[in-house]
Amino acid sequence: MSNLQITLLVLIFVGTFSLAIWAAGSVAGNSTRRRLNRLLGAAEETGAKTSHQWVDHVAQATRSLAKLSLPDEGFESSALRRRFMNAGIRSASAPMAYFGLKTALALGLPFLTFAVMTATRTPLKGMGLMVLLMASAVGYYLPNLVLSKAVQRRQREIFENFPDALDLMTVCMEAGLGTEAALTKVADEIGHKSPILSEELHLVNLELRAGGSRERALRNLAVRTAVDEVEGFVSMIIQAERFGTSIAQSLRVHSDTVRMRRRQKAEEAATKVPLKLLFPLIFCIFPALMLVIMGPAVIQMIRTVMPAMAGHG
Numbered sequence: 683m684s685n686l687q688i689t690l691l692v693l694i695f696v697g698t699f700s701l702a703i704w705a706a707g708s709v710a711g712n713s714t715r716r717r718l719n720r721l722l723g724a725a726e727e728t729g730a731k732t733s734h735q736w737v738d739h740v741a742q743a744t745r746s747l748a749k750l751s752l753p754d755e756g757f758e759s760s761a762l763r764r765r766f767m768n769a770g771i772r773s774a775s776a777p778m779a780y781f782g783l784k785t786a787l788a789l790g791l792p793f794l795t796f797a798v799m800t801a802t803r804t805p806l807k808g809m810g811l812m813v814l815l816m817a818s819a820v821g822y823y824l825p826n827l828v829l830s831k832a833v834q835r836r837q838r839e840i841f842e843n844f845p846d847a848l849d850l851m852t853v854c855m856e857a858g859l860g861t862e863a864a865l866t867k868v869a870d871e872i873g874h875k876s877p878i879l880s881e882e883l884h885l886v887n888l889e890l891r892a893g894g895s896r897e898r899a900l901r902n903l904a905v906r907t908a909v910d911e912v913e914g915f916v917s918m919i920i921q922a923e924r925f926g927t928s929i930a931q932s933l934r935v936h937s938d939t940v941r942m943r944r945r946q947k948a949e950e951a952a953t954k955v956p957l958k959l960l961f962p963l964i965f966c967i968f969p970a971l972m973l974v975i976m977g978p979a980v981i982q983m984i985r986t987v988m989p990a991m992a993g994h995g
Contacts, residue, residue: 744782752781768908769832770878780825786790787821833908840909845878845944848882848915848937855930862890865927896923911940976977 766776773779795817804810834867847868854864866887873880882903889899900916918936920928 744779744786751785752777764905764908765829767906768828770836770881771832780829784822784825784895787824788818789821791817791821793889837907837909839876840882840907841879841911842944843872843879844909844911844915845937845940846875847872847879848933848940852930852933852937853931861896861929862887864891911943914939 687821762780763777766772766780792814795814798804799810799813850868850871851864854867855861859867865883869880869883869887872883885906886899886903889902890896897920900919904913915936918932919929920931921927
């Protein structure tokens, strides 16, 4: 393989991973965009409808491809459906769009790579076949990466804003409100800061209004979020009601615990910064710095030593 062919193959993989990073960033940016729209007075329902329409369009476009990998049964109780819930994806067309994209990318990226290899006259032997297999693998697992990033972004926002929601709920219950009324009030007030957490609490209130038990509604909240702090909150509320202890006092203690965990995670992330900066410093900044510092001295030594060695010889 020539240097041009290797360069083109490297550019293909760089472009693929850049697409993955862009897709994950766009998923993460939707939260900030929705929050700004909410603060500016835009309708949240419009953004949700637009998102559902986008998923529906993708599902319709990839319906024939999705049938190749979409499971016939068992999806409702699968771990992938829980991942969709954790990512806040509740559209009925989401499984069709997800598996359709996986199939399309798994077939499309190898085809694109094959077209590039054909244009550059790269032989389909050894390294060429390995590149095709790697392109297919990247295309198949790219939706998994985007979904994981969406889940992490949603869980992080819930975790960061949950202590404030607990403080609001503590104040409401100490003021004399019941558990359902406090959840409704917190869901309305926390929406200005965290629309995702507000949506989850509103779903709890809807389940309670539909006649479901409080324990079942809270456990569904823990399943949808998959955040340890929310699961601890649910267990604390259920145990406080069973044993007759003060819910407001338990909420205050749990709020302090969650804030301490949030501070510890922030400190842990801060301690990882020097290690993350180590490799860019060694491979990017340090060579350029040494070139700037030692370059003139090396040039001067060459200009001085080489004529002397030539004259001595």
